Amino acid sequence: MSGYTSNPKRKPIRVWVDGCFDMMHYGHANALRQAKAMGDYLVVGVHSDAEIEKHKGPTVMKEGERYAAVAACKWVDLVVPDAPYFTSLEVMDQQNCDFCVHGDDITTLADGTDCYQAVKEAGRYRECKRTQGVSTTELVGRMLLMTRDHHKRRSSIASINNEDLSTFSSSASKQSPETKISHFLPTSKKIVQFSEGKEPAAGDKVVYVDGTFDLFHVGHIEFLKRAKALGDYLLVGVHDDQTVNAIKEVNYPLMNLHERVLSVLACRFVDEVIIGAPYSVDNNVLSKVYKVDIVAHGNTPSLPDLNGKDPYEIPKSLGIYVEIENPSAELTTSKIIERIIEHRKMYEERQARKNEKAKLEAEAERSEKKE
Numbered sequence: 120m121s122g123y124t125s126n127p128k129r130k131p132i133r134v135w136v137d138g139c140f141d142m143m144h145y146g147h148a149n150a151l152r153q154a155k156a157m158g159d160y161l162v163v164g165v166h167s168d169a170e171i172e173k174h175k176g177p178t179v180m181k182e183g184e185r186y187a188a189v190a191a192c193k194w195v196d197l198v199v200p201d202a203p204y205f206t207s208l209e210v211m212d213q214q215n216c217d218f219c220v221h222g223d224d225i226t227t228l229a230d231g232t233d234c235y236q237a238v239k240e241a242g243r244y245r246e247c248k249r250t251q252g253v254s255t256t257e258l259v260g261r262m263l264l265m266t267r268d269h270h271k272r273r274s275s276i277a278s279i280n281n282e283d284l285s286t287f288s289s290s291a292s293k294q295s296p297e298t299k300i301s302h303f304l305p306t307s308k309k310i311v312q313f314s315e316g317k318e319p320a321a322g323d324k325v326v327y328v329d330g331t332f333d334l335f336h337v338g339h340i341e342f343l344k345r346a347k348a349l350g351d352y353l354l355v356g357v358h359d360d361q362t363v364n365a366i367k368e369v370n371y372p373l374m375n376l377h378e379r380v381l382s383v384l385a386c387r388f389v390d391e392v393i394i395g396a397p398y399s400v401d402n403n404v405l406s407k408v409y410k411v412d413i414v415a416h417g418n419t420p421s422l423p424d425l426n427g428k429d430p431y432e433i434p435k436s437l438g439i440y441v442e443i444e445n446p447s448a449e450l451t452t453s454k455i456i457e458r459i460i461e462h463r464k465m466y467e468e469r470q471a472r473k474n475e476k477a478k479l480e481a482e483a484e485r486s487e488k489k490e
Contacts, residue, residue, distance in 0.1 A: 134155065143188035143189060149313075150220075152312065170201070208238060313381050327404065331358055333374055333379060338450040345445065355392050356393040356397075405437075418442045
């Protein structure tokens with residue numbers, strides 16, 4: 120929601136944000152939320168794979184996936200593909216944007232130039248608060264390590280060789296031991312900021328879906344879009360960390376419950392979330408929050424509950440269970456991790472560069488404070 124009151128005589132304030140948005144996460148969404156609150160219409164420029172490779176290194180997600188992920192964020196009004204890495208006044212003017220917004224961290228070109236220097240000099244730069252504890256680099260680090268303090272190592276990820284994973288984790292841990300755990304501290308304020316607080320209207324058809332929603336991606340987005348189209352109000356259950364780990368029996372989830380909830384809440388197709396929903400859809404889920412009319416699931420097999428039962432047994436018996444065909448179903452959290460594993464050397468080098476850059480930036484910031 121914009122922080123500005125509606126006035127028909129006032130020219131709408133158009134805000135520009137640009138970035139890579141690789142593995143779109145709740146930190147990206149929070150920056151877009153803050154940017155939208157500074158104006159009325161949010162335009163987001165997303166860099167191409169080639170542009171990012173030139174200045175930053177390889178991306179995890181392909182550009183089409185990144186464009187779709189940004190477009191699904193509920194605070195975004197327009198996505199501009201293939202935006203230049205160096206924030207351009209010319210492109211901002213083409214989009215009739217009054218100013219651009221970026222987080223309070225440093226972004227530079229390959230040669231060390233400040234990407235926002237021209238906009239700053241023109242007085243058209245605003246800053247928002249960066250979300251601590253998450254970044255694409257940090258998430259890649261978690262995948263390099265594939266370990267979480269509250270999970271035990273069990274079986275290998277499907278189709279990933281254990282020796283490869285072990286070697287990868289060992290070399291990655293030397294790069295940055297801090298990436299092995301989440302530093303996100305959940306607060307009620309953040310949940311409220313991301314939540315619309317919208318209730319279903321009388322007569323609305325309520326659709327319920329559930330899942331892990333780890334490393335929120337376009338496969339999840341397309342599924343939620345199709346689920347919402349089945350009714351008027353979409354209620355999403357997000358399973359807790361212990362349940363996910365017990366059911367999947369590998370080092371999942373990579374993101375903790377509250378991180379995953381925020382990613383789901385930021386999606387424009389979602390109306391409400393059940394935090395820590397039971398794995399099996401029971402009568403409490405179907406009636407205690409809202410009366411659920413449809414329970415939907417993708418057309419891929421679901422793992423049984425710990426008691427061996429079908430988690431959708433009750434909605435199926437009530438005749439309210441629907442399967443959704445998802446053209447993006449082949450993109451999964453495991454597939455994203457496989458991309459990292461497959462190109463591990465390349466990502467290890469990228470991590471090393473990013474860590475070195477972070478150290479230099481921290482040292483520069485300390486020097487400035489001393490002066």
